Amino acid sequence: MAKTRISISLDRDHAERIRAHAERAGMDVSAYLVNAATRQMAEVEAAEAQFARIDAVIAAAEAEAASLPALPDAPENDLTEEERREVRKALELVYGAEGPTALPGSAA
Known part of the structure; x- marks a missing residue:
């Protein structure tokens, strides 16, 4: 099989670290880099295969959600203060403490 040369800079x-690791592995730099890249590609392909079904479900849900009409803004007095605290806690679970802070029915 004919080989193709790929040049990197x-x-x-970084080059010295790669050379040292290749030497410790008993490989030349080319073989070491090909081995590392091949292993990385296999890991990515395995992860993509593992999550392909859920990615398709998410894509379908996003497409369906994009076609739905927007919900009307809730009047400010629709939620009690306790309900607002519960919504804020739920949003923090989803988005983290730094995530969106606007609650339904409140001014953004």
């Missing part, structure tokens, strides 16, 4: 320190 990197800083000297």
Whole structure:
């Protein structure tokens, strides 16, 4: 099988680290990089295969959601203060403490 040359550029320190790791692995730099890239590609492909069904479900749900009409804004007095606290806690679980802070029925 004919081989193809790929040229890469990197800083000297990084190149030296790669050479040292290749040497410790008993490989030349080319074989080491091909091995590392092949292993990385296999990991990514395995993850993509593992999540392909859920990714399709998410894509379908997003497409369906995009076709739905927008909900009307809730009047400010629709939620009690306790309900607002519960909604805020739920949003923090989903988005983290730094996520969206506007609650339904409140001014953004």
